[in-house]
Amino acid sequence: MEGMNTLSHTLPSRISDEISWIRNVYQEHFDRSWFTSAFREPLMEPRQFQDIRHALSLTSPTIWDLPVLHRGVTALKIYTEIIRCSVLPKVKDIFGFSSMSFGYKDTSDSRLHRRLVVYTLPLNLDRLNSHIRELDRLLPPIPEEMPSIRTNFLVRAAV
Secondary structure, eight states: OTTOBTTTTBOOHHHHHHHHHHHHHIIIIISOHHHHTTSSSOSSOHHHHHHHHHHHTOSSOBGGGHHHHHHHHHHHHHHHHHIIIIIGGGHHHHTTOSTTOOOOOOOHHHHHHHHHHHHHHHHHHHHHHHHHHHHHHHOOOOOTTHHHHHHHHHHHHHO
């Protein structure tokens, strides 16, 4: 695996950089209670959100984190596709800016905030998707010999 420190099994720093960027955008724009509570139905299974959060919590990923990272990237791809297909077409209705929307008690601050979401969501989603694709491209496959490496590592650590 090119660029990997074979002694510590640390993954290349570009992977950490992409995880950090995705984590910041995801937490700032997509992992907010006000955002997810705007939807009548959950967008995904709780396990998929856990996979995303677990992967994005990694700050110095190693080869042992590859399964977590791959599951997280898969869940992020599903989540962004759901938003692109199900949320974006109805975003004005969901956040109260169409003749079909109802139920929002307006204050000038909440209206301004919802309006910002309506106009920035497509851009933030595009930016998030480009970094998810880059992280996916950078991630090496899970090595076939990983179980034996893990067993050897655990045996050495126990000695």
